[in-house]
Amino acid sequence: MPRPRSLTNPQIAAAALRVLDRDGLDGLTMRAVATELGMGTMSVYRYVADRAQLEALVVDHVLAGVDTTVPAAEPRGRQVAVLAERVRTVVGAHTAVVPLILAHRHTSPASMRWGDAVLGVLADAGLGPARRVVAFRALLAYVFGALQVEHFSPLAGPGTAALAELDPADHPHLASTAREAQGIGPDEEFRGGLEILLRGLEL
Amino acid sequence: MPRPRSLTNPQIAAAALRVLDRDGLDGLTMRAVATELGMGTMSVYRYVADRAQLEALVVDHVLAGVDTTVPAAEPRGRQVAVLAERVRTVVGAHTAVVPLILAHRHTSPASMRWGDAVLGVLADAGLGPARRVVAFRALLAYVFGALQVEHFSPLAGPGTAALAELDPADHPHLASTAREAQGIGPDEEFRGGLEILLRGLEL
DNA sequence: ACCTGAACACCGTTCAAGT
DNA sequence: ACCTGAACACCGTTCAAGT
Numbered sequence: 001m002p003r004p005r006s007l008t009n010p011q012i013a014a015a016a017l018r019v020l021d022r023d024g025l026d027g028l029t030m031r032a033v034a035t036e037l038g039m040g041t042m043s044v045y046r047y048v049a050d051r052a053q054l055e056a057l058v059v060d061h062v063l064a065g066v067d068t069t070v071p072a073a074e075p076r077g078r079q080v081a082v083l084a085e086r087v088r089t090v091v092g093a094h095t096a097v098v099p100l101i102l103a104h105r106h107t108s109p110a111s112m113r114w115g116d117a118v119l120g121v122l123a124d125a126g127l128g129p130a131r132r133v134v135a136f137r138a139l140l141a142y143v144f145g146a147l148q149v150e151h152f153s154p155l156a157g158p159g160t161a162a163l164a165e166l167d168p169a170d171h172p173h174l175a176s177t178a179r180e181a182q183g184i185g186p187d188e189e190f191r192g193g194l195e196i197l198l199r200g201l202e203l
Numbered sequence: 204m205p206r207p208r209s210l211t212n213p214q215i216a217a218a219a220l221r222v223l224d225r226d227g228l229d230g231l232t233m234r235a236v237a238t239e240l241g242m243g244t245m246s247v248y249r250y251v252a253d254r255a256q257l258e259a260l261v262v263d264h265v266l267a268g269v270d271t272t273v274p275a276a277e278p279r280g281r282q283v284a285v286l287a288e289r290v291r292t293v294v295g296a297h298t299a300v301v302p303l304i305l306a307h308r309h310t311s312p313a314s315m316r317w318g319d320a321v322l323g324v325l326a327d328a329g330l331g332p333a334r335r336v337v338a339f340r341a342l343l344a345y346v347f348g349a350l351q352v353e354h355f356s357p358l359a360g361p362g363t364a365a366l367a368e369l370d371p372a373d374h375p376h377l378a379s380t381a382r383e384a385q386g387i388g389p390d391e392e393f394r395g396g397l398e399i400l401l402r403g404l405e406l
Numbered sequence: 407a408c409c410t411g412a413a414c415a416c417c418g419t420t421c422a423a424g425t
Numbered sequence: 426a427c428c429t430g431a432a433c434a435c436c437g438t439t440c441a442a443g444t
Binding site: 115172176180184 | 302306310316319325326332333336337341343344345348349356362369374375379380383384386391392398402404405
């Protein structure tokens with residue numbers, strides 16, 4: 001990795017995030033980030049080894065905005081739910097980052113801090129090591145999977161509308177359920193799914 | 204959409220999947236698929252509008268391999284679990300397709316058939332429309348989220364090993380749990396998480 | 407009319423030429 | 426020594442030239 005000089009990682013990441021928010025994932029190029037920073041394209045490589053590392057920096061920068069302090073007064077289940085909802089809130093402000101998150105989540109220090117907080121609650125709840133691992137991975141899968149499902153095929157979007165128009169003879173359950181689904185908001189959807197998972201965890 | 208002549212969608216998709224399996228996601232280019240089919244690059248555009256549609260074809264082709272018949276003799280929870288595990292089995296044979304799945308799942312007829320089967324079980328179990336929607340979307344988020352987590356950061360991989368080496372002073376829960384996590388296999392992880400979700404559903 | 411090669415407008419990245 | 430523009434090897438896709 002090259003040595004940063006005048007710019008810090010958060011400065012690079014913030015510039016890349018500005019490009020991402022403005023021009024979407026397709027617009028996030030090394031050239032665009034360089035222009036955003038007012039430097040030549042190749043100068044970005046002073047700070048970042050390659051595009052993957054730039055993406056990882058953006059993901060970490062977004063997740064660094066998640067407050068990982070556990071609300072001590074709440075019951076365990078609510079503690080986990082609050083931590084999960086904070087991730088969703090922060091990511092929701094930068095929807096174009098969603099496809100990058102699962103690819104780079106595991107390299108992010110901010111993600112590790114969050115994971116440590118969640119695992120702390122699970123340990124306090126008395127879950128043994130093996131159950132803790134499975135529970136934590138299930139939460140990971142749900143939270144980041146839900147973000148992608150919400151982003152790529154929102155219930156309020158055209159995909160659901162198309163499902164509602166399907167021939168009920170071919171898809172009896174899907175067609176009728178899709179009509180119901182259009183009335184359910186994204187918050188209700190995310191929290192509802194999370195509650196199912198937490199009930200299964202019996203915290 | 205251009206009209207297919209000598210080749211069917213499954214033939215195009217199968218060729219693209221061969222490229223994907225052999226050369227990975229980076230290797231999946233219009234040129235490579237054309238070569239695989241023994242035609243000029245632009246001839247692929249006879250069958251496919253653009254790259255996104257090619258990807259969608261591959262995703263549908265993979266998901267078309269999922270048996271969506273419901274095992275009638277099993278209890279509801281197992282029925283859903285079997286349907287979910289069949290997706291994982293089919294996708295597991297083509298790991299490079301994982302990043303494409305969430306992006307194109309909602310356009311796939313095979314995915315709709317699968318969704319209809321799952322929703323059928325949820326309806327039989329007596330879940331009302333709103334609860335059925337939330338439960339179904341939670342299952343979607345978990346199944347496809349778990350595939351991505353399993354693929355991008357497997358418990359047996361270097362990411363977990365790195366977590367295990369973290370300073371316990373910084374990440375008390377994560378470091379110790381990561382050491383436990385290395386002993387948990389991918390089947391146990393997927394099924395364990397699914398069981399938590401199904402228990403929460405109270406099927 | 408159908409098909410497809412050349413060409414265009416990009417991209418990430420290498421490398422050597424600038425200071 | 427540090428920085429960066431030109432150039433390379435790609436990419437998806439347009440378009441006009443072939444048959």
